[in-house]
Amino acid sequence: MRGLKLTLSALALLASSVSAQAFDTRASSAYVMDFNTGTVLLAKEADVPLPPASMSKLMTLYMAFEALSLDTQGTFTLDTKLPVSQAAQAYGGSTMFLEAGERVTVEDLLRGIIVLSGNDACVVIAEALAGTEAAFARQMTMRAQQLGMTNSTFANSNGWPKAGHRMSMRDLGLIAAKLIRDYPQFYPMFAEKEFLYDPKQSANRMNRNPLLGLGIGADGLKTGHTQEAGYGLVGSAKQGDRRIIFVLSGLESAQARARESETVVNWAFRQFAQTDLGKAGTKIAEAEVAIGAEPTVGLVLGEDLSLLLPVNPMTPLKSEVVYSGPIKAKHAVKGEQIAELIITPEGLPETRVPLFADRTIAPHGFVARVLAAAKHVAARINPESVPESEAS
Structure with a gap:
């Protein structure tokens, strides 16, 4: 299980500090x-x-x-x-x-x-x-x-x-x-x-x-x-x-x-207010993808997120994204739940919010994997034999 401890720019209110008196x-x-x-x-x-x-x-x-x-x-x-x-x-x-x-x-x-x-x-x-x-x-x-x-x-x-x-x-x-x-x-x-x-x-x-x-x-x-x-x-x-x-x-x-x-x-x-934190489709983080055509997949909210939160800023709100990873490409399918956002306001119970893949990540084909491996080996043996854009 991997965890990303976040100050979430996508959810500005989660990046603020909150605590109840x-x-x-x-x-x-x-x-x-x-x-x-x-x-x-x-x-x-x-x-x-x-x-x-x-x-x-x-x-x-x-x-x-x-x-x-x-x-x-x-x-x-x-x-x-x-x-x-x-x-x-x-x-x-x-x-x-x-x-x-x-x-x-x-x-x-x-x-x-x-x-x-x-x-x-x-x-x-x-x-x-x-x-x-x-x-x-x-x-x-x-x-x-x-x-x-x-x-x-x-x-x-x-x-x-x-x-x-x-x-x-x-x-x-x-x-x-x-x-x-x-x-x-x-x-x-x-x-x-x-x-x-x-x-x-x-x-x-x-x-x-x-x-x-x-x-x-x-x-x-x-x-x-x-x-x-x-x-x-x-x-x-x-x-x-x-x-x-x-x-x-x-x-x-x-x-x-x-x-x-x-x-x-x-x-x-x-001391508490219902607070809108993000709309459905808001990207919260990126998760690492194993053997995929792309190295990461976006994690998004499946529905609007609104929580009851303390209103007096005192301490940072704890939030973390957890998932089992790196995620295999075959599981990185748009709309599939692949992670959880855990929000823990001080003095209140934690809230767990499902996060979903924002797009489908195709797996690397056999040829693509062989070529990638060959380029990697060639770059190590003779960096000059690989185009600058690939060797850098």
């Missing part, structure tokens, strides 16, 4: 991701299973949205009225103040979970979809595994403190991204600032997300708090064409959660 959140665990590219901007204890508090309600919501989308019989729609059980009414903490025996529409229950963080509403949904909350929790764990959430296990539908109820920050970020991507028709609910279900409980109508309405593009998703977990937030914000998702946990107060969440959003948008 270091950021260390006050949260005990955190995960920040650029939604469009999947680039992880920050991971702090991100894969440790922790008590997620009400943030785990996002999994309940995902399963409810999934059931709505799969319903073909009209048995689980936004207008379907579901019965409230005694088990649902018995939950404390954040609730919709539902009473056993009443029936509530699925739409109201969803808003009750998203805006009011209703523990009781989660149980009503769980019992409707799985019969019991315990059965629903087992389904949540199984579905999470199928979605790639490998550090999540659920003991209930709402995040009420219970042994074995755990999620990692990365898993919470993953389910947030899937809610946004898979169910855009329901996602606007997360930006609603208030929902008044019971006029007798008018004080309990405001969304606890501290970022909504601040003008920084925040439009979701879910707060959480227990004594064990501290204060946390799964958030998302969109500015221009960029969206970021972030998860914070372990903060000491609601005020600290609000301050840190806003700080994270500003940092993610101001």
Whole structure:
């Protein structure tokens, strides 16, 4: 494997210097991701299973949205009225103040979970979809595994403190991204600032997300708090064409959660930018060709290259072209991938970009190889016998 360490003149921006200003959140665990590219901007204890508090309600919501989308019989729609059980009414903490025996529409229950963080509403949904909350929790764990959430296990539908109820920050970020991507028709609910279900409980109508309405593009998703977990937030914000998702946990107060969440959003948008680095067909380097009619072949981008990069110049961006070489002429065919460009921004994961031959290199024929060898030998024996243009 050959490597060419480059300061790439063809990609002027890659020749510049970039680095993100270091950021260390006050949260005990955190995960920040650029939604469009999947680039992880920050991971702090991100894969440790922790008590997620009400943030785990996002999994309940995902399963409810999934059931709505799969319903073909009209048995689980936004207008379907579901019965409230005694088990649902018995939950404390954040609730919709539902009473056993009443029936509530699925739409109201969803808003009750998203805006009011209703523990009781989660149980009503769980019992409707799985019969019991315990059965629903087992389904949540199984579905999470199928979605790639490998550090999540659920003991209930709402995040009420219970042994074995755990999620990692990365898993919470993953389910947030899937809610946004898979169910855009329901996602606007997360930006609603208030929902008044019971006029007798008018004080309990405001969304606890501290970022909504601040003008920084925040439009979701879910707060959480227990004594064990501290204060946390799964958030998302969109500015221009960029969206970021972030998860914070372990903060000491609601005020600290609000301050840190806003700080994270500003940092993610101001310290990183989507940067166009080259158009399809841009030549990045030349690779050596063995026994070919030409000694090298150009290496070009197969498609436009745009990366999320830090914006503050501090250290040179590392980039390298690697290929197995010298490349045999029979493999130097226009449009064939023969190399990789590896770009490693400081503090961010590396990106590997395929590079392709810009033209086909014909192999040397037998006669051509013999003549070339003969000229080489003749030049060594008697340089004057070879024309000056060939002997020089």
